[in-house]
Amino acid sequence: MATHRFTPTRYHNAIGTAEPCFRLADGDTLITDTIDASGLDAHEVAVAPRPNPMTGPFFIEGAEPGDTLAVRIDRLTPSRATGWTYSPLALTVLDPAAIIDRPPVQRVVWDINRNAGTVKLQEPSPGLEDFAPEIAPMIGCFGVAPAGGQAFSTATSAQNGGNMDYRLFAPGTTAWFPVSVPGALFYLGDGHACQGDGEITGTGIETSFEMQVTFQVLKRSIAWPRGETAEDIFCVGNARPLDQALQHATTEMSRWLGEDYGLDARAASHLMGQVVRYDVGNVFNPAYTVACRIAKRWLTRR
Known part of the structure; x- marks a missing residue:
């Protein structure tokens, strides 16, 4: 069991079978960096799901098809003092009749105050001048390569994980993924400093992170991600x-x-x-x- 520090030089917008960027043993801990999709403009996010840049894939020695990869989320540390979100509410969560009154898409910046443990809009909307929710880091998108040489966009999710945006994928949680290819080929990214249930504006507070996770190969089979x-x-x-x-x-x-x-x-x-x-x-x-x-x-x- 060892701890490895990996600095990525390339990122992926799909989770699939690709050349591993690094190899780890069963029981090893990984510390690495992730980035957010800050290069996309508001129009692109408004009309189509955005891709999330993933760090990886990481080859886990001993992981074979039919096994389960357990990933303990040890630490998620924002590496920037700002993050960003979009408004308004997504089309998928509004009554169809309300869509005609939906305002244009707007990108806003949030200050991430690690000392205070809060996030706050740099230019608050009226009524939100004192709105400062607690930092609650989570992983929006992570998982393992699917079977059969497939690759899934990091804008979606399936049995192998992916863009699930579930708030309990946070420090202290162990996530389980069904292994479909040798080495599992694990990816992670899309860190959020804070997010409500559903990612109902199409974003959490997107920012770059230093992430620490620990791997364990379980000789058992599952069909869907567990935690x-x-x-x-x-x-x-x-x-x-x-x-x-x-x-x-x-x-x-x-x-x-x-x-x-x-x-x-x-x-x-x-x-x-x-x-x-x-x-x-x-x-x-x-x-x-x-x-x-x-x-x-x-x-x-x-």
Whole structure:
């Protein structure tokens, strides 16, 4: 087990099979830099999902198709004192009748005050002069290469992860991804200093980051991304329409409860029916994201 510092010189706008930029062993820790998509203009973001520049791919020794790559998010540190977002609300979250009154797309800059632990608009809109939410770093887009030589734009997501924009992919969380190619070929990027559920303006507070993650290869198979925090376990479904994403996440959670907690389908339904929570990840990009989450206090491992 070792810690490696990698400085990228190129970035990718797709997650797929590509020449690895660096190799790590099972158990190793990676510290690397990510950048945001600040070069795109407002018109491009308004008419199409933007690509997210990814750092990677990283080859993880011992990861083989059928395995699971566990990625513990150790630290996410903004490397700039500013970030940016767009307004107004995305077309996908508005009633069709409200779209005609939607104002033009506008790009704004936020100050990231690490000492105060807050973010604040440089030029506040009326009524937001004192608005200063807490910094809450998260990874918007990360995952592993899909099977069959495929490559997915970093504007979307699938079974291999991708642009999920789920707020619980934050420091302290361990994310699990199904491995489909030798070495897993792991990518990460799209760091947000703060974001509400859904990424409903098409952006979190986008900025560059130094990220630290630790890898573990698990000799088990999963179908969709999973995650674990100190308090919860969750499964992620990525699809469109939204109900299909929910179905993927729910089915994966039912499987997990059987595999690790000894609950058959009927017992899992009793538990999930009363204590499950659903979180909305990305609802802006081509595939939507839903997380099916259960508090660990209801669970006993077997």
